[in-house]
Amino acid sequence: MSTRDVSVFGDAITYFNEAADQLELDAGMRQILTHPSRQIIFSIPFQRDTGEFEVYTGYRVQHSFARGPAKGGIRYHPGVTLDEVTALAFWMTWKCAVADLPFGGSKGGVTCDPATLSMNELERITRRYAAELVEVVGPDKDVPAPDVNTTPQIMAWFMDTYSMHVRQNVPGVVTGKPLEIGGSRGRVEATGRGVTICALDQMKRMGMTPEKASVAIQGFGNVGTYAAKLFTERGCKVVGISDITGAYYNAKGIDVEAAIKHAAHHRSLEGFAGGDHISNGDLLVAACDVLVPAALEKVLTSENASKVQAKLIVEGANGPTTPDAARIFKERDIKVIPDIMGNAGGVTVSYFEWAQDRMGYFWKESEVNERLEERLLDNLHEIQAIAESRKITIRVATYMLGIDRVVKALRTRGIYA
Numbered sequence: 001m002s003t004r005d006v007s008v009f010g011d012a013i014t015y016f017n018e019a020a021d022q023l024e025l026d027a028g029m030r031q032i033l034t035h036p037s038r039q040i041i042f043s044i045p046f047q048r049d050t051g052e053f054e055v056y057t058g059y060r061v062q063h064s065f066a067r068g069p070a071k072g073g074i075r076y077h078p079g080v081t082l083d084e085v086t087a088l089a090f091w092m093t094w095k096c097a098v099a100d101l102p103f104g105g106s107k108g109g110v111t112c113d114p115a116t117l118s119m120n121e122l123e124r125i126t127r128r129y130a131a132e133l134v135e136v137v138g139p140d141k142d143v144p145a146p147d148v149n150t151t152p153q154i155m156a157w158f159m160d161t162y163s164m165h166v167r168q169n170v171p172g173v174v175t176g177k178p179l180e181i182g183g184s185r186g187r188v189e190a191t192g193r194g195v196t197i198c199a200l201d202q203m204k205r206m207g208m209t210p211e212k213a214s215v216a217i218q219g220f221g222n223v224g225t226y227a228a229k230l231f232t233e234r235g236c237k238v239v240g241i242s243d244i245t246g247a248y249y250n251a252k253g254i255d256v257e258a259a260i261k262h263a264a265h266h267r268s269l270e271g272f273a274g275g276d277h278i279s280n281g282d283l284l285v286a287a288c289d290v291l292v293p294a295a296l297e298k299v300l301t302s303e304n305a306s307k308v309q310a311k312l313i314v315e316g317a318n319g320p321t322t323p324d325a326a327r328i329f330k331e332r333d334i335k336v337i338p339d340i341m342g343n344a345g346g347v348t349v350s351y352f353e354w355a356q357d358r359m360g361y362f363w364k365e366s367e368v369n370e371r372l373e374e375r376l377l378d379n380l381h382e383i384q385a386i387a388e389s390r391k392i393t394i395r396v397a398t399y400m401l402g403i404d405r406v407v408k409a410l411r412t413r414g415i416y417a
Contacts, residue, residue, distance in 0.1 A: 037070075039061050191343050246277055305324070
């Protein structure tokens with residue numbers, strides 16, 4: 001486990017403890033909430049197309065079942081570790097609770113690099129991974145979803161493998177599936193849409209009008225792309241975007257549609273002529289009203305927090321702000337909507353997909369989007385009320401809301417011993 005991984009989990013614990021202090025949680029409850037319910041590690045032997053055999057490691061961590069079946073993605077990456085997956089499962093518990101979903105938190109992963117695998121090899125690994133988890137996943141147990149380097153097709157293989165083992169079709173065992181086998185309309189755009197919904201609501205509270213607001217977005221993957229598109233549709237001026245090739249800034253506004261077409265054609269923003277080429281670090285401190293870090297963790301730190309010019313930060317990535325940076329933002333009165341609220345649009349529509357699969361009836365995309373906005377804003381308004389009444393940051397209020405909901409469920413159910 002790298003220092004980066006340790007510190008990311010350390011950040012999550014720091015934020016948890018701040019909220020737990022406000023809730024006056026006792027030591028015993030803190031122990032329960034900071035320990036995962038189950039950690040699973042297993043080997044995944046598979047045969048290469050060449051006939052050679054290799055063995056990867058598979059993980060699934062189920063942090064909490066207090067509010068319902070666990071929920072969380074599966075990532076394929078050579079750097080996946082038990083500690084990383086545990087930290088992400090911990091975060092998912094609070095994210096699901098903040099969004100008021102009937103789920104706990106989980107996460108999974110396989111130590112492979114999909115870029116080095118053929119489609120047949122990827123399918124064999126996925127099916128073996130799913131088979132190893134048949135006894136501990138399911139619509140009422142744990143519901144996986146796509147994450148880093150996993151796709152709707154991988155979810156389809158997982159669902160098919162599980163269904164074959166239990167001898168019945170079970171579309172609700174995973175979310176993020178293709179529409180043809182039980183996926184939900186609006187799922188692909190959901191995380192970016194959620195970022196935009198939260199940002200626009202907070203902007204209104206701060207007296208910012210979309211037509212006069214500028215937005216910078218670090219990260220131009222799924223989240224950043226749809227957020228940029230939706231901000232533009234609502235009248236905001238997107239002045240900065242970025243990917244691994246660097247950032248592109250234009251104070252007069254970036255042509256988002258042109259950027260999307262360029263990225264689709266070139267598989268990156270490299271060579272995009274619609275803005276000045278600057279570094280990703282420079283984008284974070286560039287002139288803008290709203291900043292959306294939607295790429296990596298720990299990009300806002302004590303080293304650059306004092307230089308950030310945005311009045312509002314909405315976290316599209318997981319863990320982009322360190323506790324030191326959060327303290328500086330508090331001192332500077334920069335509002336921050338944290339990841340477990342800001343990027344909860346994805347898991348919310350995953351919940352909608354799970355619910356639609358369970359009843360066998362699917363909604364129009366307009367219904368999905370309407371329900372998403374209603375649910376996110378209901379919870380965001382509750383968070384804002386807590387923050388104002390207690391004179392605390394939005395981040396602490398968000399964690400308080402999520403932790404309190406889990407604690408109430410635990411205390412109501414009792415501890416089985």
